[in-house]
Amino acid sequence: MVVEKEGTFEAEGKTLYTKSWLPDDGATKAKVVFIHGYSDHVNRYNPFFRFLASRGIAVHGFDQRGWGRSVAAPADRGLTGPTSRVLADIAAFIKPHLPAAAGDPPVFVIGHSMGGQQALTLACEPAYADDVVRRVRGWLLESPFIGYPPETRPGALKVFGARLVGRMLPLRQMLVQLPPANLSRDAETVASIAADELMHDTGTLEGLAGMIDRTAALSSGAVRPKGGAVRSLWVGHGTMDKATSFEASKRYVESYAGEVEDRQFKAYEGWYHQLHNDGPCSEEFFKDVADWILERCGPEEVAKADSKL
Template sequence: MAIEKEGTFEVNGHSLYTKSWLPSGATKAKLIFFHGFSDHLGRYEAFFSTLAARGIAVYGLDQRGWGRSVKKPADRGLTGPTSQVLADMAAFIAPHLPSSPGDPPVFVMGHSMGGGQVLTLACHPDYQESVVRRVRGWLLEAPFISFSPEEQPSAVKVFAGRLAARLMPHFQLKHEIMPEHLSRDPAVREDLARDELMHNTGTLEGLAGLLDRTAALARGEVRPQPGGALRSLWIGHGTEDKTTWFPASRKWFDECATEIKDREFKTYEGWYHTLHSDGPDSEQFFKDVGDWILARCEDEQPEAKL
């Protein structure tokens, strides 16, 4: 049984909604989680409760511009540039990092857009010593490394959007993500369509930053820094994901993660984008993530799984 707590996180004058799922017994590990585009923590309830029941405390926040951190319509999609996104993430992770040898190990995970953000942070040279080296493992759920063919915008639209972002950074633009592209479960699709917190609105500045991060990942320009600060990496992706592209995740893993000894790529055959809510099979995803985290609480030198 999980103990749920709501709160706020203050960063640079902004108050962001937070929620944690804590074990009723001993805490074996901590997981810091970052959600995806037009997403919020409320969509991960079953996943986080299951992890907490296994002794993994989960801490998350609705990022700037999303979910319950939106106080007024003008806040929607107002994420700021990539530098702000990464600074927010690092600031939220920092208080949870171990301060003594007996503290539970910390893991960081992101889904979709959040997965791309987490990977960018884990590979960023400015955060290697302050954050990356102190995190035991990094997990990515269907990370946004490239659009799926179904969601790929035209080159003209991308160019025009980046140009406009320089002139009108806070201009809001809708980017609809079809519920039928996210989950195989009809009940989840209906719930997604009704979810008023999922506003599908970005700002030109935020969308441009998202596109730039994704392009850098897809080109292989973002990869682990020399020195081994990024110790462990797990990527899970569904082969029928219609939002982010499975082949791009696999390609990045095969070409850019070779220096990470402890790495695993988990293929979910036939699954869609929200592995945490893709029908009854999602319980297997819960188990895979929990098993991977708990194994690293016991074993500091696991072997790679290719």
């Protein structure tokens, strides 16, 4: 059994929806803070989170500003604010879950797609290095938006135009739909995405421009782990992902060997974008994530990692 708890989180005057998936016996071996993707919400990851909780890993997630159940009115859709606001929200949500004393369960951050991009940007941000990043035991990225797949890569002029308009009309809403059939090979998942009214596919020009800028910074190497703040990094990506670039993720992990010694890239051959919802095979992804986390939760492993800080 798994205990599910809903709640709210106050972030600079905005009330955001939260949900936790907890081991029912109270024996929490690790905690996960989860960051969802574009036009997504945490309840769409329910099977994944229930699996983690069944392995003793508590999961805490929230619907980001502008998405899911954190949208109170149509005008709120996609209203994420600039990258600085996005990162501040995520950091504020992580902090209460961080270990407060010796023996507290270690904390891991998982981000999917846009959420993986945001989590990685936060992990590389010097302003959060000491009070957040160094205190997180490991960062896991599922299909992170570090680069565009070849078939959807925009030209330089289009990117420049999007950034310019985003600065001129930041609150203007724009429909940007990711075709459900491109996200998963599972027919039931594809149908549920198309029917999910909370997945509104609406971004603001400011939010979309911020997402483009973060992708450019990560893929170019302008934003990268610094100073040993990132202890451990795991990245999983499907080779047939049609929403984000498999090659960009692989290249990112390979490029920063010196900055992150404990790192792993897992290629899922033939899989699509939503590794957590790609049919019955998704249990392989569930197990990979849980095993990687639990391998870093023993007293000896925690002490070894802490000694390097």
